[in-house]
Amino acid sequence: MRYDLIIRGGLAVLENGPARADIFISNGVIKRVLKPSKTPYSAARVIDASGLIVLPGIIDAHVHYSLHLGGSKITADDFYSGSAAAACGGVTSVLDYTGQGPGVPLRTGLKERIEEAEGLMHVDYGFHAVIPSWKALLNPAAQIKELMTLGVTSFKFFTAYESRGLMASDAELFEALEVSRRSGALICVHAESGNIIDLLVERFRRKKLPGAEALRLSRPDFTEWEAVGRALLLTGRTGGRIYFVHLSSGLSAKLIARARAIGIHALGETCPQYLILQDSVLKRGNGHLYATCPPVRTEDDSKALWAALRAGTIKVIATDNCTFTRSQKDQWDGDVGRLHMGIPGTQTLLPLMFTFGVKRGRIKIGEMASALSSNPARIMGVYPRKGVINAGSDADFAIIDPSIIKAVDFRKLKHNTDYSPYQGMKLSGWAKLTILRGEVIAENGELTRPDRPAGQFLRRNRSILP
Template sequence: MYDVVIKGGLIVGGPMGTSKADLAISGERVAAIGQDLKGKRVIDASGMLVLPGAIDAHVHMELPVSGTRSSDTFASGTKAAACGGVTTVIDFTVGSSQSSIPEDIERRLVDAKRSYIDYALHAEVIGWRKSRAWEMLKAIQLGVTSFKFFTAYGSSGRRTDRGALFEAFQVIGELGALAIVHAEDEEIINCIMSSLRDDEFSDMATLAKARPPLCEATAVSDVVYLAEKAGARVHIVHLSSALGLEALRRAKSFYRNATAETCPQYLLLTKDVYDGVDGYLYSASPALRSSHDTQVLWDALIEEEISMIATDHCPFTREQKAWKGRFTDLPYGLPGVETALPLIFSEGVSKRGLSVDALVRLFAENPAKIYGLFPQKGALHIGSDADVVIFDPDEEWTMSVDNLHMNVDFCPYEGMAVKGKVRTTLSRGEVIYNDGVFTGTEGRGRFLARRV
């Protein structure tokens, strides 16, 4: 007699591929997959998809930025995540040239203790120099094996130039860790910004002009080349454009240890939103692109040239994004941790032919493998954590800020018709969301210490 049996659903991400079967849970782990399994608690999943919990490998809870802080705490953000079928998040330390990476990790772990679901961390690397190599080794000993770099944002001190980036990549390669990179070329951005007229700064649409696809493509090419020469695995975050994808394709043709993610906003939104009355609410970096870019990214996603979907969840309220007259004065970021899975199912699986198996790879299996969490996370294998999402593929609903749980008063997809909705979320065998009711306990999430 198992603790929980989920009966009659279509299991995706199991050891036998996609199959109609019962899934049994004992304690916190998947215990069996088969027919006519018996449980103390039975959950009827007839007509439903039974998926491994999604992993959002790129979120920013409580992030200090532009004189404010992203509006979701680790508590509110992970609650919203669970309501959207996400059972693991990977957030970032808040790096500084005045503190060590291990110190940044310890501080961030204190912030994250309120999480409802399991979490891991990336280490943000600010002010790299070779004498700091010991910090990476210590970070790995603390369970943080991925290191974040920026090729832009020099004015805030976050940019790492090419020489330092190569040095850091050499250390990462020697340690067997992973470099993750925000890839936008600072020199191109600065050249464009210096040529703008004063009145252009007061036009939100200038954001797309100031940070064009060329700056992404150039940085992607440079970063992967440096990683190849340093012998380091590298992952490009929030790929946003056709040119960026072209650069990734070229890079992967000579270096296999390069991966990339894209985000729902680069698949579903375009720069046309900047022309609207509320255009400033869509401030994000990279900027939103053209409809051509969104189509090219969809095609690449369906062909699985892009390894995963993450959200870059960095939400702000309308008050925090109040227009001050210049697009450069806005905090950049959009909410997404709760909406990604249903949106991509609706727009990808239901409308564009993305397979459900590919959906699971993009949201669960591939992030788990890239970030060293598989098969504990990202799969419904015997012995895996019982992070399970029961998903109704047929339910139709309208997305609105009023029916979401993120700590925002703005939804980028307001009024969008969606087909497919999360019915139930289990985290390590515990039902924490069911039919619109959240029952999780604050602080129940665990830190996932990873190994290289």
Template structure:
């Protein structure tokens, strides 16, 4: 057989082990892994001294998302181009339902843009904001048949009309259980946030610091615990997005130990920064929800990552331009919520491995393998025969300092400015096709394909 791609002499990293081997690709799939493969290939890559990793899956992104009076700055093209350049070969998008809109209307509304613009593969979670008199519960079965097996519920953004009440949440969770689907939740208490926001603004406390103060640890923890309570008593799976606080984390971990089907996601920004960033002159650039928390919460997140108790790391990528962030210069409640991250996700976690904080296998597990397992991406998440040839070649000795001019985002700033990384991806392959090569994007718009996912039953 003549292969399309042969990667030789590298060290393959899986969630379970690392070993030296050659890897061969044909028709977009991994077809051979062996100590030595000497067959012919259209392209041969020498990965001696480098790691060969599965492409990352960023399970939490918001491209072209209307929010806060504007739209997140990354299109599906620029956002997925950045993803490819950071070693992310699949993204999950979060389209948000408008009142009266059906699930498939929502998906089809985004479909044309994704087919035209996406540079990596893509899947969707649907954000459900209302049940349309029960029609959504019926339509969820059709969505699952189409490979859309996860749905998001906001326990926050009440004033914005995006929040679901507890009864709606429970109905969604029960229906998801019947269909083998998953409910993802954004956990914060909106009434406390609104009360505290009004109080601080009335007192003239308007800086970015009060974004954190309006929604501190206990505001997130209460909602975490409420959602976990329903998951345990309804015996239904629950995926908690962007976990940032120690108290909620501990509740989720205890639920796991009690046998509940609870999954925990956190984000690089919570692992790197604390709430102290909101005291900076450019603190509004770091405004996201939930906000970064105190050092105690950050320490707890790292302990849970090291102990295998956090399931995934994703980004909540949702950047806005500086002038838009400046809308809240004198009123923190007007700052569009969101930060960049998709291009930094894998390099950041691999840097942690390269510095000895976690094993490389753990970074792969958090950023690829676990995501594929939890969300039914059967062809993704690992380097094994029959899987999609989504491959990253990583140079442990390449130092990289993050600056906005080196990233591929359509944003004029990055919260990662000046972050020094030891080790960096040098090539990314999407289903065997080179899309990133030593600093340059070499793919093209429209290369990405829809990932049809399997239900959990």
């Protein structure tokens, strides 16, 4: 048999552990995974992966590309540049969000975002459905059921941003979790105590403080873990399924661990910034460039999140990629109430986790692959098509050379911005080759076919809760 592609002799990170393997691919699908041999198989292309690590394609389950901010304002990374950064970073699938207003049918929001992304995505993609107002939707349970038939199985709620019309009440979240129990839908929650944050923002927005210190003071850690605890209580009472996005507090992770121990269907996601950066960066003169929501926290929080990752409480590492330029960030003019929240991150996701996680002994390479690939695939409903190196799975790979160390330089990244929060950090684990459905789409940080984005919309199934 002649294959389209063979990847030979690399250290493949399989579900049952790393092993040297030859991987055989045809028609965009993995056909066989065998022990290395010298048998002269026939293929259109053979990649010698000796000395390299072959990972399943990375899944960034939380990105914001072409995020509309109101009026004509939009984030710096559009679908083209964001997905280019993903491809060059070893990321082969991303999940973004719908953005329809209150009361607009969920299917309309999905249709609009698919049309906006069409022909621009270098990697495969799907959408979480944002629900800005449960009570404004006509028969929300039926709309969730409809979207699940269209391949969208996760639905996002906020416990903050009341002034923007996004904040769900406890009663609304309770009803959504009841629907989750009946339908299998995954309820994703941005957990912050919105009313308290609004109060604190007003207190600190006019005070002269170093850098963006007002961000830390107006969003203390209890505003996250209080909201997490409240949502866990509702999840336990309803029997629904909940997924907490971008967790920053170590105590939040501990609350989720306790809830899981008594059978509550709760999952947690964190991001590289919460594992690597500390709140001291916010005091710098350019501290506003590091502004995220929630903000980065203490070294103790970072240590607790690494421990939760090892323990399996935190299941997913995603980026919450939300890119702004310096000029966009500078528009805050010292007022924390006007601060654009978000940083670029998709292209640096893999090298950050390999360097600070695997190389520093915090996690094993199989645990990294679980958090970046197989767990998001299961939770987001694309397993076993995505996230694993198995016969029958899509031939998606991130191939890294662990011996190469490069410093982060925003000028060499594909994000449409003029800075990186990780600028100058020396990292290993950069993607040497990114392969999407059997085709090499990026090599050594450059797109191989910049004029032919080949990303496809992912129709997802119900979550498999690990």
